[in-house]
Amino acid sequence: MSGATAASQEKGRGGLASWLTTTDHKRIGLLYFYTAFFFLLVGGFEALLIRAQLAQPDGRIVSAETYNQLFTMHGTTMVFLALMPLTASFFNYMVPLQIGARDVAFPRLNAFSYWVFLLGALFMNASWFAGPLLHVGRLSVAPDAGWFGYANLTSRQYSPGPNVDFWVLGLLILGVSSLAAGFNFIVTILNLRAPGMRMMRLPVFTWMTLVTMFLIITAFPVITVALVLLLFDRTFGTHFYLTSAGGDPLLWQHLFWIFGHPEVYILVLPAMGIVSEVLPTFARKPLFGYTVVVYSGVLIGFMGWGVWSHHMFSVGLGPIADSVFAATTMLIAVPTGVKIFNWLATLWGGQLRFTTAMLFALGFIGMFTIGGLSGVTHASPPADLQQTDTYYVVAHFHYVLFGGTVFGLFAGMYYWWPKITGRLLSESIGKWQFALMFVGMNLTFFPMHFIGLLGMPRRIYTYGPELGVSSLNLVSTIGAFLTGLGILLFVWNVWRTRTRGAVAGNDPWGGATLEWTIPSPPPVHNFDVIPTVASRIPRWTKTQLAAIPEGAELSPPEIHVPGGSAWPLVTALGVPVLALAPLGHALWLALLGAAIILLGIFRWAFEPFEV
Amino acid sequence: MPSHSRWLNPLLLCAAAAACGGPFPQSTFRPASDFAGAIDHLFTGIFWWAVLVFVVVEGLLLYVIVRYRQREGAPTPKPVHGHTVLEIAWTLAPALILVFIAVPTMRAIFSTQADPPAGALRVEVVGHQWWWEYRYPALGVVTANELHLPAGRPVTLELSSADVIHSFWAPRLGGKRDVIPGHVTRIVLRADSAGTFLGQCAEFCGASHANMRLRVMVESDSVFGAWVRGQLAATAPVARGSAAAQGQQAFMRYGCVGCHTMGAMSNAKLGPVLTHLGSRTTIAGGLFPNDSAHLARWIGDPPGEKPGSIMPNMHVPASDLATLIAYLQSMR
Numbered sequence: 001m002s003g004a005t006a007a008s009q010e011k012g013r014g015g016l017a018s019w020l021t022t023t024d025h026k027r028i029g030l031l032y033f034y035t036a037f038f039f040l041l042v043g044g045f046e047a048l049l050i051r052a053q054l055a056q057p058d059g060r061i062v063s064a065e066t067y068n069q070l071f072t073m074h075g076t077t078m079v080f081l082a083l084m085p086l087t088a089s090f091f092n093y094m095v096p097l098q099i100g101a102r103d104v105a106f107p108r109l110n111a112f113s114y115w116v117f118l119l120g121a122l123f124m125n126a127s128w129f130a131g132p133l134l135h136v137g138r139l140s141v142a143p144d145a146g147w148f149g150y151a152n153l154t155s156r157q158y159s160p161g162p163n164v165d166f167w168v169l170g171l172l173i174l175g176v177s178s179l180a181a182g183f184n185f186i187v188t189i190l191n192l193r194a195p196g197m198r199m200m201r202l203p204v205f206t207w208m209t210l211v212t213m214f215l216i217i218t219a220f221p222v223i224t225v226a227l228v229l230l231l232f233d234r235t236f237g238t239h240f241y242l243t244s245a246g247g248d249p250l251l252w253q254h255l256f257w258i259f260g261h262p263e264v265y266i267l268v269l270p271a272m273g274i275v276s277e278v279l280p281t282f283a284r285k286p287l288f289g290y291t292v293v294v295y296s297g298v299l300i301g302f303m304g305w306g307v308w309s310h311h312m313f314s315v316g317l318g319p320i321a322d323s324v325f326a327a328t329t330m331l332i333a334v335p336t337g338v339k340i341f342n343w344l345a346t347l348w349g350g351q352l353r354f355t356t357a358m359l360f361a362l363g364f365i366g367m368f369t370i371g372g373l374s375g376v377t378h379a380s381p382p383a384d385l386q387q388t389d390t391y392y393v394v395a396h397f398h399y400v401l402f403g404g405t406v407f408g409l410f411a412g413m414y415y416w417w418p419k420i421t422g423r424l425l426s427e428s429i430g431k432w433q434f435a436l437m438f439v440g441m442n443l444t445f446f447p448m449h450f451i452g453l454l455g456m457p458r459r460i461y462t463y464g465p466e467l468g469v470s471s472l473n474l475v476s477t478i479g480a481f482l483t484g485l486g487i488l489l490f491v492w493n494v495w496r497t498r499t500r501g502a503v504a505g506n507d508p509w510g511g512a513t514l515e516w517t518i519p520s521p522p523p524v525h526n527f528d529v530i531p532t533v534a535s536r537i538p539r540w541t542k543t544q545l546a547a548i549p550e551g552a553e554l555s556p557p558e559i560h561v562p563g564g565s566a567w568p569l570v571t572a573l574g575v576p577v578l579a580l581a582p583l584g585h586a587l588w589l590a591l592l593g594a595a596i597i598l599l600g601i602f603r604w605a606f607e608p609f610e611v
Numbered sequence: 612m613p614s615h616s617r618w619l620n621p622l623l624l625c626a627a628a629a630a631c632g633g634p635f636p637q638s639t640f641r642p643a644s645d646f647a648g649a650i651d652h653l654f655t656g657i658f659w660w661a662v663l664v665f666v667v668v669e670g671l672l673l674y675v676i677v678r679y680r681q682r683e684g685a686p687t688p689k690p691v692h693g694h695t696v697l698e699i700a701w702t703l704a705p706a707l708i709l710v711f712i713a714v715p716t717m718r719a720i721f722s723t724q725a726d727p728p729a730g731a732l733r734v735e736v737v738g739h740q741w742w743w744e745y746r747y748p749a750l751g752v753v754t755a756n757e758l759h760l761p762a763g764r765p766v767t768l769e770l771s772s773a774d775v776i777h778s779f780w781a782p783r784l785g786g787k788r789d790v791i792p793g794h795v796t797r798i799v800l801r802a803d804s805a806g807t808f809l810g811q812c813a814e815f816c817g818a819s820h821a822n823m824r825l826r827v828m829v830e831s832d833s834v835f836g837a838w839v840r841g842q843l844a845a846t847a848p849v850a851r852g853s854a855a856a857q858g859q860q861a862f863m864r865y866g867c868v869g870c871h872t873m874g875a876m877s878n879a880k881l882g883p884v885l886t887h888l889g890s891r892t893t894i895a896g897g898l899f900p901n902d903s904a905h906l907a908r909w910i911g912d913p914p915g916e917k918p919g920s921i922m923p924n925m926h927v928p929a930s931d932l933a934t935l936i937a938y939l940q941s942m943r
Contacts, residue, residue: 064818064918146815152792153775153817158740243793249776250791283679289693314778314789314813316796319724323717330709334702340668341701347675350688354680362676369668373661376709380716382723383654385786386639386647389778389813455637455782457813460821466809468633540690 021564023107024524028114029093030420035118036085041487042125043077046070048484051444055477057465067461068144069163073125075147076167079267080174081121083401086409087270088117091185091209093420097515097522098203100194100531105187107562108604109180115572116177123576124170127163134162134583143167146459148260149230151241151252156234162583165234168227169579175220175227176575182216185209194514196533200294203513204287207294208273211301212266218305219262226255235582250315257308265304267401268368269297271408272339275361278411279343281511282358283350286537289342296335303332313381314388322381329379336372340365355509356430360411363438367403371396374449389459392452398445410437410490417494418508422520423501429493436486443479447472512537525559565607571600636809637782643808643829646723646785646800653719657712664708723786727799731765734758738770738777738790740816741823741917742883742896752842753872755883756897758827761835762805768798775817781810781827789814802829811897818919824897842887846874846942858938861931870922874942882922889943906936 022028050070053059062070092110096103104110127142134141141162145154154164189202189210202210229240230252239245241252280287287293309317309325317325343365352358374396378384387393410433418424451469452458463469507516516539518527535541578593580586635641642648736758737744746753760766770779770790779798780787788798802808812823830838849855859876862868868877872884888894891901895917899905910932913922927935 064821068815068818068820150776150815153815158775158817248793250794283688285688286690286692288691289698292693292698314787315791316788316794319720322720322724326716326720327713330713331706333709334705337705338698338702342698344668344671344675345691345694345697347672347679349691350675350679351681351685352676352679362672366669366672369665369672373665376661376712377654377657380653380657380712380719382650382716382719382786383657385788386650386654386782389780389787389815453639454635455639455809457780457811459815460811462821466633467637468635 018564020569021111021566023103023111023562023564023568025092025096025104025107025110026420026522026524026526028110029089029091031114032085032089032092032117035114035121036082036089039077039081039121040083040086041491043074043082044484044487046074046077048480050074051477051480053461054463054473056474057463057467057470059462062461064461065144066140068146068459069140069142071459072143072146072167073128076124076143076171078401079147079263080171081124083267083405083409084178085117087212087267087405088113088181090205090270090274090409090412090416091181091212094416094515095185095188095206095209096192097419097518097526098206098513099189099192099197100514100527100533101188101192102526102530102559103562104184105192106184108565108568109184111565112568112572113177113181113184115569116173116180116575119572119576120170120173120177123173123579124166127166127170130162130166136161141166143170148256149252150256151230151233151249152243154230154234154252155242164230165583168231168234169582172224172227172231173575173579175224178216179220182213182220185213186217189213194527194530194533200291201533201536203273204276204290204293204297205270205273208269208276208297211297212269215262215266215269215301215304219259219266222255223259226252226259229255231582250312253312253315254308257311258305260311261308262301262304264397264400265300267405269300271364271405271412272297274408274412274415275343275364277511277513278357278361278415279346280537281415281509282353282355282361283347284353284510285346285350286512286540287342288345288348289338290536293339293342296338299335300332303328303335307332310379310381310384311388313378313384326379326381330376333372333376333379340369340372355414356425356427356434357411357414357509359431359434360407360414363434364404364407364411367399367407367441371399371401371404374399387452389457390452391448391456391458394458395445395448395452398441398448402441402445407437410434413490415509416515417497418501418504419515419520419522421497421501422504423497424504424508425493425497425501429489429496433486433489433493436489437483440479440481440483440486444476444483445479447476447479451476507539510539512540514538525561528559565604567600567604567607571597571604574598574600637811639782641783642785643783643804643806644785644800644802646798647783648803649719649723650786653715656715660708660712664705723799725799727767728765731767731799732761733767733769734760736768736770736779736790738772738774738779738812738816739883740774740919740921741812741819743779743823743825744773744883747839750839750843752839753884754842754887754891756825756893757891758825759835759838760802760827760829761832762802762829764832765799765801768800770796770798776814777812777816777823778814779810779825780813781808781825783808784810784827784829787813802827805829805831805834809897819896819917822896822898822917824893826893826897841890841943846886849938849941854934854937855941856938858931858934858936858941861927861935862938865925865927865931865935885939885942887942889940903936903940906939907932910935 053061053067128140131138131141143166144163145159189206232238233240239247241247241249276287276293306328307325309321310329313322378387414425414430451472454469456463456467456469504520506519514531535544538544574593574596577596578590581590642651733748735746743756745758770788772790772792777790778787779790784802785800788796806829808827810825812820849859870879870881872878872886874886894901895909899909909916910927912924913920914924
């Protein structure tokens, strides 16, 4: 990575090559954002096809095979290719700004994370069209065993095609990206804080990022192990999950959910962090109970490890195990409830400005509460036996992940878009978008509570009219299309803001944290002078405010920032090549992939650090 | 039913019925066994606690939105950083509510998973892609897709799988239980009274997961006894020269005997037992009514009717199809 001064970097910012070799955390953040948003649209399109099929009983829009691919890819896409990388885009862009740093700790590793994510996403989705290449006689070989991929349905015997291979290998690739990012951001947050930015002065979003990153580096190894065992079962004839030689399909369920439940918090905690930034800004009050909010986030992170078997109450683990996991699961409602009460107390006595960001943050509180309460009803194992694997659960986790995470992410987009682009998104379009999405999601997901309790299981491509849930399903489908319309409004808003958005200035909202002290968009080096922090809310503290130099008022000095490097991209290219080897049953592909990775790492390691 | 249910059921059913009406044959709100009743009672209690919290939290949220909206010329809000007593209060309050949920939960866990009383009727349930096999070891009966149970008697369903993971779920008779290869899981229940109860597989099990339906016929002791005797009796021999007799020939010619048990003629185990098929109300894993038209459609193209079906399309011509159907319908 050749070093460069900030001034020379600023000049060379154009053209494809500069994006392919960028190590600037802000550009990588944007790459994450646009890629992840594209996959949000893909996953949304899959959801609309699912809803179209279920709009009426005995739907015939797609076949059973296609439907099973759609719900598998909808779940996989939304979790791994849309929501996680959307949170990553905010980690990338905002964390260095919030802690007063010029970049992340390992800028080239950061670029590597993004490229591996992009290639993993493309690899996974190539399965939609890869049939002819693999000579299987049909176009699509997309994964079709569910995002949870329960053994032994995923065994070679019951899933002979390459569908499950794409899923296993795609997830393994994406895990590399998440792990690299996890270590990078932990080191960044712990080591690159500006002087005076003590841990208990960190903005809550950065705190929740830190907790999320610890969850990622501890949870992803578990799914990696589970996937490698599955890969061995499918490729080399081992029997980890097969009873025929003493294996056990339940091993998969334990491993998957030991990863899978922390994953829920990986998806929710960043959104909670965003909400904890947005509410104080638009209430003009500091966050109520900062310490309690931070500690409850950490506690949720820890407790998330002790609840995995609540995904397995129907397995029949016995009354003792059921009781223990019911108790731990109910306990997790306590720190979650504490957060909600602290947010309400933050609003109490404030001067609330109902910007679009604020509306989405308020929507988060309202909708996440519903998801949390339905969650308590299936923390009770006997009750869960009537709920699990039905649309009731689909309703529950969409209130958590759509009403929660997606609303939180849109709050973040409206809040930070002016910082990122220098222009404000249209508030009037934003409010229409919020209204459509709020009404749309409730129409989509609220009826699902009834659909499930009236006996409709999940993951069925068709249902009979005799169940009596046809009208409720139609309502749900109408809601889904309204929601989709809301998302399209956002795309339009982003498009017109490029040229017609109001110019933001450094701080359009009156925010309390460091990112609002620098120009929008920030210069390549972020801070002309690294600020010295003496408060949790530096911009709201009079004495502190004078101490922080406003970036635009100083001339860019000779600041060294990381230059670009192509080697992260080269190294990343080797990873999907490696993954092609088990698909094509070709050893030479494995060797080629390994060679590319080794070459990339070698050149990366010996790249001159400074010119 | 427990007192709570009288409150909850009308409420929820009204909401649902307003949208679609119907008898809701798989509704969890219409418990018809001790197992389902216990769950319904537990859920009703938790539901009202959730309603209480919902009203408090959403009420507070709406209140602050209206009360503290920005007004012209209002002073900057007082910066409040926290309040220890409040923090302790709203930590303890949810914890206390959870105690009221956890205690009945633990009770229900142990009561619904208790060992069956002596003399319970034992039925082995085997999940297959995509149909159900039922074996009554004490009675010597083997049947498929339609489970017959006596009303008012304790029953143990011992669940196992022939291939992948399934989940046995007849919502009105109780919660689901997964059917896992290499494991034997269990449902213990006592059905309240006679009736037909619909259900279906609840764990994704491949292409035709949606088509893995089931029904449970709960019968009075005398009706159940008669059914058992019918299943044990030999089927009447087909009359020589009749359509059924030609169908029997076709049944062997097309290799049906290779997969299906059929009386004394075949003992194959790959597909569902067909010995008394004529006495069942449905075919193809509970997917279609058992009539000539649906039998013709089903035998005519199984993978077309039920994606992924292992039973192949045998390209049976119409003439043979008619005799096959006559034969199957005569096997009562």
